[in-house]
Amino acid sequence: MKNLKYIVYKEGKYFVSQCLNVDVSSFGNTAEKAIESLKEALELYFEDNQSDKKFINIDQVIVGETVLNA
Numbered sequence: 001m002k003n004l005k006y007i008v009y010k011e012g013k014y015f016v017s018q019c020l021n022v023d024v025s026s027f028g029n030t031a032e033k034a035i036e037s038l039k040e041a042l043e044l045y046f047e048d049n050q051s052d053k054k055f056i057n058i059d060q061v062i063v064g065e066t067v068l069n070a
Contacts, residue, residue, distance in 0.1 A: 004042060005058045008034055021056050 005020040017038035018025040024045050026037035046052075051070045 002046070002055065005061050006035070007061075007063065019059065020058055022054055027060060 002021070004022075005009040005019055010016075010018045010028075014027045014029065015031045015057055016025060016027045017031075017034040019038060019042060022042070022045060024038070024041050026034060026041045028037050047052065054055035
């Protein structure tokens with residue numbers, strides 16, 4: 001069993017769900033659909049035995065926002 005962290009954000013008309021532990025993301029018309037799609041994508045991802053090598057264990061997540069004058 002793996003404890004996975006993810007974020008959900010809106011991009012255009014879709015919600016994007018992105019796993020922070022591995023490079024897997026998905027999307028949906030609602031946040032709930034995006035999360036459901038991410039779970040399905042993660043199940044497929046972890047069927048590959050090599051995927052554990054790319055897993056990053058994350059204990060805590062802090063989400064922030066900043067503005068740069070670039």
